Amino acid sequence: MAVIEFINASNNTYKGMKRAIEYIKNPLKTAPHLAGGKDCSPDTAFNEFVMVKQNFKKETGRQFIHFVQSFSPNDKATPEIINEIGRKLLEHEAFKEFQVVYSTHTDKEHLHNHFIINSVSFTTGRKWQLSKEQLESLKEYSDQLCRDYGLIIIDGAKGKRKDRGEYRANEKQQSWKYELYLSVKECKWCSRSKEEFVANMEKLGYKVDWSDERKYISFTTPSGKKCRNRKLYPPEQFTKEALLKAFELNKQQATKKQMQSRMELLLSAIQMLSLQDRNNNQGHYPLTALEGEGRKERAMEEAKGRGLDWDKEGGKDM
Template sequence: MAVVEFINGKNKTYGAMKRVLAYITNPAKTEPYLIDGYNCDINNAYNQFVLTKRNYNKETGRQYIHLTQSFAPYDKVTPEEVKKIADELLQMEFFKGFEIAYAVHTDRDHLHTHFVVNSVNAQTGRKWKQSAKQLQDLKDYSDELCRKRGLIITHGKKGNYKNRGEYRSRDRGQSWKYELYLAVKKMKWYSKNKEDFIKNMEKLGYKVDWRDDRKYITFTTPTGKKCRNRKLYPPEKFTKEALLKAFDLNKQRAKDRELKNRMELVLSLVYVIQSNPDYDAVKNYPLTALEGEALKDEMAELKKGKGLDWDKEKGREF
């Protein structure tokens, strides 16, 4: 079963468009072979989007459309198959002439594809418009593609996956295991070796039992709950080998100071969430609260000085 949803967001600036394109192609969320472009070069999508707008003198207003196609965790479908379904979905007349960057994300317990559509059609110069009928046609065709592959199609309320917010609230929502998953995922890309990873996890309040004579890594949460790395999803991204490979990539791509700065920023954001009374309901799950694009927005605001006295907090260990 696949659910198609349009994501409302701050989509009226070039900066927001650049951020969402970076978000969907983030290597921590997907793989190179699961990223593609329709009517555009995925490696140059942002520039092509901007050039199309300038060619037609339509640089104001809505800059992009963001939609997702999500599959239930119990659907027996592979990332490769989800990518093929996305390829076929874009063949609809609905998308003709539009430049689209898209990527299958594998970082959640359900596979899903993000599509970012340029708001200006590269062939006609017309801006994106969607009628209720076109939206229903899109959902119907998505169902048809799933049905053709033997995937489950659900329309009733019971077991319905359409309310993604309810699903995430129930299966992920504010859970210690999901918070642990986010911590490991982020520290995986902020560490340069095993020792660095363990130290960073400890700064977030987690203990890490990583022994060479044991197959699995055991994490202990700040509240004392234990979980092995094989319980994190997808498990192949959190094996010892996968983590060590990520550390090597980090050493190649970023200097020690850059990694440290990223880590300090995350710790500062965690501190803000935990100390802000407005976030009382999620203060035990700061990374969940800062997940995804919200994290980027929070970082941008904090860099401007909003909500945090950087001079006061400089050098603080959390």
């Protein structure tokens, strides 16, 4: 998976912004076809950023945001693929209404994407901000994009491969809510109707209260904890409407047998891992651990069947 790191610029002025843009487009580090812009041209990004700031009279304070998306040197991906992942990352809601210039650098052992964000929105003039929840959502979305392209996990601190389950255990403290999130997400893409979704959640040990009279869906975990769908992040991906849309997409792209096969593979993998956890006296969050070991992805790919592709829609959950 890619590691996202925000860079604190000591000279966050017009001059610093111009240098940052010139740096990420340095021909010694990248190539013209590996540079792009969201709502701006990479060739005129600096001038376009300045015009927006002047238009909204927001020429003081922080002028730009610089962050890097780094990949493992062991990844078998071309610069063009890494660039495409960077472009898709900018579809995240965090960048809505903000201009971004980006490029893929090939001068290091590991490929990496650089992004320069205009600190002022080109539609409202508001300053760019990123909450902890949005940062987590952005990282999850980046991870999902990497999974879509078959990339591996790396340790951002040491630059080494790292088990995803280890990340989850440290970052989530084996969170029951994160385990619920994974369960809902998997059942969302293993179901073709509301009824199948409820049944699949029950197979994982969860009770689902989905009533037409109530705005929200309520989930009860195997240990008795309760949580509504609006508490899962990002909430817009787990509304009733979002789930029903996913069910319809599944219905169009896969047969009932293929959906059942996918769920059965998931259950088999969970059962195997849960047995290992009990023998080792470990926690009871099999989907969290399964995500970490990469077995879920392999099982899901086998269950999809040839000619099927959930990447475009399924990837939006992370």
